Amino acid sequence: MQTKVRYISESVQLGNGLLDILDCVKSIEDMFCVYRTGDFMMGGENMHSHGLSIRFSRNTDDRENLYIAMPAFLGGRFNCAGIKWHGPNVKGVIETPLGCSETCYTLILNDPDTGRRKAIIPANIITSYRTAAVSVCAAKYLSLENPEILSIIGPGKINLLITEGILKLFPSIKKIKIKGHSDEGVNRYVDLIKKQFPYINIMKCGSIQEAVEYSDIISVNPGFEFDNIKDMPILREKWIKEGALILSMSFIKIPNNMLYNCSYKIVDALKMYENYIDEYGYPSYSHLSILGNSIADAIHIGKVSKEEVFELANVITQDVKIIHDRKPILFASGGLGIEDIAIGVDLLEKAEVNGLGVMLEE
Structure with a gap:
């Protein structure tokens, strides 16, 4: 059976009220309550790493690219695995709806038991909202x-x-x-x-x-x-x-x-x-x-x-x-990977209820 994954652009995120700062605060509160129970995991030996990084030379100038991957699982009502990764972390190279950025964030949400992709989400705006929240x-x-x-x-x-x-x-x-x-x-x-x-x-x-x-x-x-x-x-x-x-x-x-x-x-x-x-x-x-x-x-x-x-x-x-x-x-x-999962899961739920985003065939 052919499956589909929801892609939610940043223009859809902003233009349809999918992100609200106080809603994001509620998501973060709930996330910390799950964190307190231990029903989560991030990278690293102690399961609390901010992320895994790689560095390499740029082709266009003499600066260095930095990419960071932030895998995480968040249980409780969220029950979702996923990863946010981003790069190149070079000042002034990315334009977003919220302004110029040094990096391009992508969030992928997965079913924790099957690995099925639930959503692919450009995440510069999500990152700003979750950091503020x-x-x-x-x-x-x-x-x-x-x-x-x-x-x-x-x-x-x-x-x-x-x-x-x-x-x-x-x-x-x-x-x-x-x-x-x-x-x-x-x-x-x-x-x-x-x-x-x-x-x-x-x-x-x-x-x-x-x-x-x-x-x-x-x-x-x-x-x-x-x-x-x-x-x-x-x-x-x-x-x-x-x-x-x-x-x-x-x-x-x-x-x-x-x-x-x-x-x-x-x-x-x-x-x-x-x-x-x-x-x-x-x-x-x-x-x-x-x-x-x-x-x-x-x-x-x-x-x-x-x-x-x-x-x-x-x-x-x-x-x-x-x-x-x-x-x-x-x-x-x-910056915790489980914060991105929490905001992403609640954003995805709103998008599903309102029929927002584009369904991509896999």
Whole structure:
């Protein structure tokens, strides 16, 4: 019998409401609940690897291509295997409906028992939504009650989605403070947010200090384009409001005293960052300068104990309760293959119900 597989283009994803930031937050919440039960698997010896990578020379210039494959299985209500892979990770080579990108993502969903292909999905937009949804989900469970000021460091497409989700979750927010690389990026962010949330007061800031001071939620996503650690955004302890939530999904520098002694530390999946140390050695932060690797490195050298680091899944399932006091809360996310599976499965269900996408013969 001839079988067919559903192909869901990015124009169909965006043009038919298949992706909504709060729906994606719900998918991510459900995913973390399944994660807590252990009914999942990703790559690597510890089953928590971000992905397998290959590098090779480009034919068109002297830069290097980087491709990453992220196989995963997610059980529970999702019950789906799949893989997202992407490349070439070279700045400015891919155009997507959400803007220019350095890589082209493809998500393939499979029946876990038969291997039958359920869907083939271009996944640049899915990746942006799932990355944003993880941070919005973290804000839902970790933020101070009734936050009033949101700080945005890096006003790109992911922080635009994070802003949308946080403003919908927290109507108490009346002000956004923003710091970006360029006036063009900042102005684009302001125009897009003002169209959707005209009541919001947006303050353009000249420095990171000005942007983060007095803020209740700070979302840091300046990207990965830095020549050295000194150029990355650093958040000084004295700038941070007591009890503030810092969301970080890309390059960032947190001073050691705040990282080691003066913060609560929450991650998406601690073993993923431990896998970076296993694969690349200590310090993993020198290989990939993200917050989760800073935390794993601190554990590795005995500056932080594992008992001081909590996973968001434990907070969602109420196995861990965060008590707000003077310490800021650091939340690190690094990208899990099971997140893509969760978003992809729910997107596929919507497409099937509404008859969207193209059925390809196999």
